[in-house]
Amino acid sequence: MFRRARRPSPGWLVLPPLLALAIALPWAAEALGTPASTGLATRMAIYAIAASALNLVLGYGGMVSFGHAAFFGLGGYTVGILYAHWSWQEPLWGFIPGTTSLPVTLLAAMAVGGAGAALIGALSLRTRGVQFIMITLAFAQMLFFLFVSLKAYGGDDGLSVRRQGEFPGLNLRDAAQLYWLCLSLLVAWLLLLWRVTRSRFGQVLSGARQSERRLQALGIAPYPYKLAAFILSGMGAALAGALMANYARFVSPDMLAWTKSGELMIMVILGGVGTLMGPVLGAIALVGLEYWLAALTEHWQFVLGPLLIAVVLFARGGLMALLRRPGAPGRAQA
Amino acid sequence: MTAPLLLVEGLHKRFGGLRATDDLSLAVRMGELHALIGPNGAGKSTAIGQITGEIRPDAGRILFAGRDITRLPPARRVRRGLSRTFQIVQLLDEATTLENVALAVQAQQGHSFRFWRDARRDERLRQPARLLLLQAGVEPALWERPAGDLSAGARKQLELALALAAAPRLLLLDEPMAGLGPSESRAMTETLRGLKGRMAILLVEHDMEAVFALADRVSVLVDGRCLASGPPEEIRADPAVRAAYLTEDEEG
Numbered sequence: 256m257f258r259r260a261r262r263p264s265p266g267w268l269v270l271p272p273l274l275a276l277a278i279a280l281p282w283a284a285e286a287l288g289t290p291a292s293t294g295l296a297t298r299m300a301i302y303a304i305a306a307s308a309l310n311l312v313l314g315y316g317g318m319v320s321f322g323h324a325a326f327f328g329l330g331g332y333t334v335g336i337l338y339a340h341w342s343w344q345e346p347l348w349g350f351i352p353g354t355t356s357l358p359v360t361l362l363a364a365m366a367v368g369g370a371g372a373a374l375i376g377a378l379s380l381r382t383r384g385v386q387f388i389m390i391t392l393a394f395a396q397m398l399f400f401l402f403v404s405l406k407a408y409g410g411d412d413g414l415s416v417r418r419q420g421e422f423p424g425l426n427l428r429d430a431a432q433l434y435w436l437c438l439s440l441l442v443a444w445l446l447l448l449w450r451v452t453r454s455r456f457g458q459v460l461s462g463a464r465q466s467e468r469r470l471q472a473l474g475i476a477p478y479p480y481k482l483a484a485f486i487l488s489g490m491g492a493a494l495a496g497a498l499m500a501n502y503a504r505f506v507s508p509d510m511l512a513w514t515k516s517g518e519l520m521i522m523v524i525l526g527g528v529g530t531l532m533g534p535v536l537g538a539i540a541l542v543g544l545e546y547w548l549a550a551l552t553e554h555w556q557f558v559l560g561p562l563l564i565a566v567v568l569f570a571r572g573g574l575m576a577l578l579r580r581p582g583a584p585g586r587a588q589a
Numbered sequence: 590m591t592a593p594l595l596l597v598e599g600l601h602k603r604f605g606g607l608r609a610t611d612d613l614s615l616a617v618r619m620g621e622l623h624a625l626i627g628p629n630g631a632g633k634s635t636a637i638g639q640i641t642g643e644i645r646p647d648a649g650r651i652l653f654a655g656r657d658i659t660r661l662p663p664a665r666r667v668r669r670g671l672s673r674t675f676q677i678v679q680l681l682d683e684a685t686t687l688e689n690v691a692l693a694v695q696a697q698q699g700h701s702f703r704f705w706r707d708a709r710r711d712e713r714l715r716q717p718a719r720l721l722l723l724q725a726g727v728e729p730a731l732w733e734r735p736a737g738d739l740s741a742g743a744r745k746q747l748e749l750a751l752a753l754a755a756a757p758r759l760l761l762l763d764e765p766m767a768g769l770g771p772s773e774s775r776a777m778t779e780t781l782r783g784l785k786g787r788m789a790i791l792l793v794e795h796d797m798e799a800v801f802a803l804a805d806r807v808s809v810l811v812d813g814r815c816l817a818s819g820p821p822e823e824i825r826a827d828p829a830v831r832a833a834y835l836t837e838d839e840e841g
Contacts, residue, residue, distance in 0.1 A: 455703040455711075458692050462681050469679040472641075473696040474667035474755055480701065 277438055281431035293430045294502075299542045300437040301498045304444050306522035306534035308491025313520070314529030315452050316484045317464030321388045322375065322395030323519050326489040328511030329371045330364035330496025332402060335414040335506035337363060342417070357420030357427065361497050368493020369486050371398075376485035380478060392513060399511040413507025420501045427501065437498050441535075444491055449531055451487070460484050492519075525566055527575030536574045592655055594619045594759055594789050595640070595671070600649035602635055602813075609635040610646065611813035617759060622781075622790045624800045624821075627810030628833070633793050634676070636810065637763055640791075641673050642666050654758065667696075670758035674748040676767055676793075682737030686727060686747055689736050690718035693754030718754075725750035726780050742773035749780065759789045766796040778802060801825070809833070 277296070284292040305327050312318040337360050340346060340353030347353065354360060375394045382390055408414050419427045427433045451457055462470045463477040470477050500506045509515070518541065526537025544562065548555035570577050593616035602610040609632045617623045627633050638644030640651060642663035650659045658666055667673075681689050691714040695701060698713070708714060722732060727746045731739060736747060745765055752760055765781070766774045778799050784790065785803065794800050800807065801821045808818040811833045817824060824830055 450707075451704050453707045453709060454705055455695055455701040455708045457704075458688070458695065458708045459701045461684070462692055465681040465683055466679050468643075468675075469681060469751075471643075471663040472667060472673055472675070472679065473693045473751065474664050474672070475696045475701065476662065476664040483702065 281434055293434050295546055297434045297437050297502050299539045300441045301495050301502060302538035302542055303535040304441050305492050305495035306519050306538045307444060307448055308488045309519045310523045310534040311448060311488045312485055313523055316460045316481055318481060319388050320391045321516050322391035323492050324511050324515035325395035325398045326368040326372055326492035327496035327515060329368050330493030331500040331506040331510045333364040333367045334360045334497045334500035335416055336408055338416045339408060339414060355418050355421055357422040360420055361494060364493045364497035365490040369490040372486045372489020376482050380481050395511060395513060395516055399508050402508045402511060413505055416500055416504045433502060445531060521563060525573055527573035530575045533573055533575040593617055594654060596652040598650050600639060601647045602639060603647055608813050613814055615808055615815055617789055617791050620786055620789055621805040622785050622792060622803055624792045624794060624804035624807045625810060626800055626807060631810045632813040633810055637793060667755050672752045672755035672757040673761035674752045674763055674765060676763040678744045678748045680736040680744060680747060683735060685733050686736055687718055687732040689747060690721050690750050690754060691715055693751045694718050697754060721750045721754050725753060741768050745769060757788055759791060761791045763793050764795060766794055766799055
């Protein structure tokens with residue numbers, strides 16, 4: 256008698272047609288004579304994975320990480336370094352053979368990203384608030400300068416990945432096929448996040464955001480749960496970085512720069528903190544705006560800045576809040 | 590005589606020059622309702638902080654059910670059966686009333702490294718949560734409302750439900766009447782009377798009416814130490830207690 260009726264919310268009715276549109280995008284781009292759109296959409300999908308990963312810790316867990324570019328970059332460099340050793344025909348550290356197999360490099364990237372997040376998270380999560388922001392930033396900067404100094408892998412200039420990853424049954428040199436792969440991974444990642452945030456683990460994570468003191472009093476020590484979320488988040492960001500290395504055929508320390516961490520954070524805030532689809536919207540909006548504004552003027556950041564301020568001021572809860580209550584300004588929420 | 594459930598021995602805590610806890614000793618027996626009273630600044634909050642594990646004492650020890658818990662982290666103490674409520678309620682304000690208690694139930698069912706099943710539809714969590722809400726006197730109409738929207742009285746009741754979810758052997762109540770109106774206060778007194786005997790309760794409270802109506806024994810804390818400990822009538826008659834506390838309270 257207490258059971259709530261299982262009625263899908265309106266949002267769920269919108270998703271299937273949106274997904275169909277996303278799948279059809281490469282054909283539409285071909286038909287409209289703008290094949291470059293497929294590449295743009297690929298970048299959007301990749302950043303959507305990274306931003307959703309950040310949102311798991313930032314939005315659901317209340318951990319404001321300003322160093323997520325570190326995991327994005329670690330994922331990218333895993334692909335780049337494995338390719339480099341494959342092309343030199345010389346195993347890494349004498350025993351890890353290089354490879355261009357995409358399933359292998361993606362899994363390796365996620366393992367490296369997860370390990371990095373475990374290490375950085377284990378230390379950073381002993382702090383809170385501004386301290387946590389600064390320490391995650393500091394770790395990301397350390398990794399940034401590490402890769403700048405690694406001359407074997409191109410240092411400042413970065414590393415070209417001249418051979419596309421090989422995925423059984425796919426030809427990833429075809430832009431459309433690479434796009435579909437990124438889109439499927441995005442959908443799978445969102446599905447995972449959707450389950451995780453509603454699970455028992457997700458309830459603890461959300462509790463840690465709202466009151467750690469309350470969690471302690473219930474007999475739950477928040478630290479291991481926050482660390483697990485941080486690791487999962489690092490793995491997602493690394494997956495995105497690995498895909499980006501395949502898309503751009505290039506990795507460089509820019510992937511680990513603090514501005515990249517900032518961009519991911521902007522995507523999350525722009526789209527809607529702590530919502531499943533918010534970071535996806537944020538990624539689409541930011542990558543899209545960058546693309547179109549850059550085509551209009553080279554001072555595109557001059558236009559982007561005020562736009563972001565407007566969203567933060569007038570749409571609390573980001574684009575998701577605007578979509579949920581059309582016509583009602585977000586700040587009415589108070 | 591059986592060993593006390595909670596035994597505090599020679600506890601000391603200094604903050605700079607202030608002796609917040611000064612050689613405090615205290616014993617709570619199995620099943621009794623033990624009230625801890627004292628004027629403002631007597632060190633009640635610091636004493637609670639040390640018993641629950643949020644504050645580490647400089648010296649002394651705390652035994653719970655015969656085992657030393659002096660250095661045990663707060664969450665582990667709760668799992669041993671020592672749960673508490675807060676003077677200033679600590680709730681998950683964005684979650685509904687029922688979700689708050691469901692998480693408390695979840696905490697009792699082992700670790701929460703479960704990533705797939707929807708916890709918000711899990712009847713193994715929601716069913717026990719509803720029983721606890723009834724037990725603590727929270728009206729069913731409030732169960733699906735965010736905890737942040739509840740009245741002060743309902744929030745105190747929800748706090749109690751959360752503490753009861755841990756199936757405590759000792760329930761530490763930090764001023765459960767603070768901020769309540771007269772009728773809410775009476776309702777809380779009745780709820781506590783119903784709990785009495787089913788577990789030991791350490792009640793920290795300013796409301797003297799409630800304390801003397803409920804307590805089996807009363808300890809008086811003054812200047813960080815236990816001035817007197819005994820049945821309510823004895824405490825009321827104790828000249829030292831009257832001098833240090835009760836008269837001052839009547840005048841003020």
